[in-house]
Amino acid sequence: MRHVIVFLLLGLSPLGVFADDHEQARQLKEAGEILPLTVIIKKAQARHPGRVIAVEFENEDGRHLYEVEILDKRGVVWELYFDAATGDFVKREREDY
Numbered sequence: 001m002r003h004v005i006v007f008l009l010l011g012l013s014p015l016g017v018f019a020d021d022h023e024q025a026r027q028l029k030e031a032g033e034i035l036p037l038t039v040i041i042k043k044a045q046a047r048h049p050g051r052v053i054a055v056e057f058e059n060e061d062g063r064h065l066y067e068v069e070i071l072d073k074r075g076v077v078w079e080l081y082f083d084a085a086t087g088d089f090v091k092r093e094r095e096d097y
Contacts, residue, residue, distance in 0.1 A: 025057050034084040044068040044080045
């Protein structure tokens, strides 16, 4: 089962999310099982400069992932995936709209 939290980061706090998924992410963070979102955002921006426009928290096959969408200076949206527990970079994909 896949749980997704979407954080719209257009100047808004990432706290305006779906209650159940937000609660799961909060509990995992407090238990030390995943890294804080701020750490992942810094890693994403260091890897691919641009504006963070969205973040999803996903549970895929028991692995927690952050998907960070970044809009680069050319107007291209990139999806960067990080392991939520370790912060390790997983992959990057160009978003095709």
